[in-house]
Structures are given as structure tokens and as C-alpha cells.
Amino acid sequence: MGNRKKTAIIVAGGSGSRMQSAVPKQFLDLAGKPVLYHTITAFTEAYPDMDIVLVLPENHISYANNLLQAFDNIPAITMVQGGETRFHSVKNGLQQVKEEGVVFVHDGVRPLVSPALVRTCYKAACSHGSAIPVIDMKDSVREVNGEHNRAVDRGRFRIVQTPQTFVSSWILPAFEQPYDPLFTDEATVVEHFGHFVHLVQGEESNLKITKPLDLVMAKAFLDLRG
Template sequence: MTGVFYFRYPTSSMPDDNQDPKTQSNQDLRETPRFAILVAGGSGTRMGAAKPKQFLDLLGEPVLLHTLRRFSETPLRVQQCVVVLPAEQFSTWHQLCAEHRVQLPHAVVAGGATRWASVRNGLAYLADQSSGTVAVHDGVRPLVPASVIEECFATAEAHGTAVAAVVPKDSVRNLSQQGSYALDRARLRLVQTPQCFELELLRRAYQLPELPTFTDDASVVEDLHPIQLVSGDYRNLKITTPEDLLLAEAILRSTT
């Protein structure tokens, strides 16, 4: 497939040598295949950094490596992780993987001009998969708890969709021609990732033309299927500014 760069690391989904092969086979048949698309197309402009924010150092490792590890090492079996990067960043990621001796199985796919196009490219890599559940996650959300990943997959497997979200902490106002007015924050949610979907549902949604109103995957899917919200986590921050990186470092230090 054009624009796909492969890392052929040992697979993390090999059977346990101490487990009966028949039992392992039966478990595999019962499990819904799970996939993760990690979208990392940032340039680092708002960070004021010399390199893309997904490659910035976070306690000795690139931000994107922390994110990849969250999905590769979750107690759930994620059969395939797909990292979506701008093609010109492939060599940098390859060098970082070599430097940090990364053994986490994943594929790297070239992104598009927009986030929508990048997710579509990630889905194209999974074209040979007939069914399953896929999580789409921001590559610069490196602190997503395993519990949020698990809840999103479980809810999507039951209802077709699942989007992590949290209640706003601050008061929120809407702008109008007359000034502004308060909104009931109890009825509002701040959307995070992962956003999980039944694989074929997400494929159908991404066959539709791109629209300016598509700000995330939920907005792409919502005309086809109701969106289920699950509890996110305030620690699951998206690293966008220098302050976010400092906060992420503090959170990691407090949990290690």
C-alpha cells in the first residue's frame, strides 16, 4: 500500500507458552478484534518548539511512545496499532524507535492534509480486517488511563460507538449578537479521545465527503449512529502548549 511504512517488531499477541493451545484458540474466537489508530500530525506551532509535539521529550521518552505504550500494553488485546504520521516524519520516528529500543508492534501510515484524511488513511491500512472495534486516539494524549481505554472498547462493542468525555470544570458562556449568556455546564461535555467504533460503521462514515463540521470522529459518525458517551479522565490531557507538557510531567511523576 502506498504511503505505508512498516516496523516489523515481534508481535505482542503470540499465545502464552504455558496456556493450552485449544483454550487460547477458543478465547481468540470469542474476542472481538480490536484495533487502534493513533493520529499524530501536529507540527508543534503552538508549542513554540523546534520539533513536532509528538516527538517532544516527556520524562525521557517521546510523547508518542508513551501514547503507543498505553494501547500496546493495555490488559485488553489490541491486535494492531496504527500510527499515522506525516510522511516527512517517518525517518524521525524510526530513529527514535531505534534510540529507545522500541519493541511495541505497530505500523506507520502516511497521514493526509487534514485529521479526517489521516484517519481515513489509518482505516485503509485495516482494509483486510472484516470486523472488529477500532479506537481513534490523539497521539499527543499520552496519559489516557487503561480504564478509559477498556470502557470505550467495551461500550463500543455493546452499542457501536463510545466517546470519552468529561464535565467542564469552568463556567461556560455562549456568544451572541447581544453579548453572551451562561450555559448549563451539567448538560455539556468536553470531548476527549479515545473514540471507539464498530469497524464497519466507521468505514461507512468515512466514505462520505469531508465537511467543515467534522471536528472529530464522533462528528463524522453521528449522522449514521447515536454517539454513546463514557466517562473520560481529567488527566487525559492533549499536549498542545508548553503548560500542558509541564502538567503531563507532573502527573507522570506522581504515578510512577
């Protein structure tokens, strides 16, 4: 099972507008290295034979070259230009998957994903075809509909994380479907194609860096680990 071809498609699309930063958030400094350095390293630590496909906007290529200088040993990274939506960006990345195997799709701005979670997703995808990491909701949740709102049972809901992981024979054909605005992540695309989505336990620390406070929290999590 551990010898299937493994490809991580890391989607690094965001600009950094919510970070109030000129530098795109995936290239901001986190504990002395760019955010994306940590993201990529989690995958190569999980499986040294992992292929990395980095999907990013054309105008970020110069940042990406600086990113590569952060590595002592540069992993096998292919850079691919992103598309107009996440669906199109992932589709561009999937063109690099040339043989049967397991494909991870991960947010570039989730740098604290652990190698253990990557391995959990891999094993579950090998067994079930897919693996979507989720965590429980800790907050109370209300559904708002126009003027009306009502409490809902948070026990029935999960917060979805990445890496969303699939066998290539599921995800490649699923992304040949026409784009639909309801495709919010890879799980919805694969599900729409007719496959069952298997959930695995995610990690509280696998947070998404979208605003300045998130970077502070990420640093704190890193300090706890270190």
C-alpha cells in the same frame, strides 16, 4: 468479547508551532521517552494484541524511526501518511483495517490515556457500537454571539476526549461519506452517518499536549502515577 480484532489509529499530525519547538510536539521528551511512546504503550498495555496504525506527516518519518528505538519490544506498528485534514488522516489510517473488529482513534498528543480507559472504551463499543470518552466542564461557560453574550448551563455540556472507539462496521462506511467541514472528530462523522454516539467517563489526566505548560502538567501526572 476480548478477542475481537483491535486497531488503534493514532493521529500524530501537529507541527509544534504552539510549543515554540523545532521538534514536533508528539516527539518531545516526556519523562525520558517521546510523547508518542507513552501514547502507544497505553494501548499495547491495555491489549497486547492491539495493532497500532500511526498516521503522521511525511516529513516526520525520520522522527518516527527514532521513536521506535525507544521501545524494548517494538509493537506491531504500521506507519501511514496523513492527509490535509484530520478526517483525511483518519481515512488513510482506516485503510489498514482489513477485518471486522473494534477501531480506536486517538490523538497522538494525549500520552496519559490509561490502559483502563482503553479497555472501558473497548467494552462499551462492543455493547453499544461506539464509545466516546467525555469529562464534565469545571469552568463557567458563556455563549458569545456578535455583540451579545449569555451564560449557559455547563451541566448540559461535556468536554470530548479520545480514544473515540467504534465497531469497524460503523466507522468504515461512515468515512466513505464526502468530507464536510462540520466533521470535527470521528463522533461527528459516525453520527452524521446515522448512528447514536455512546458516551463513557473520560479522565482528567487524559490531557492534550498543545503548549509548553501541558508538557509540565503531563510530567506532574506521570510523577503522581509513578
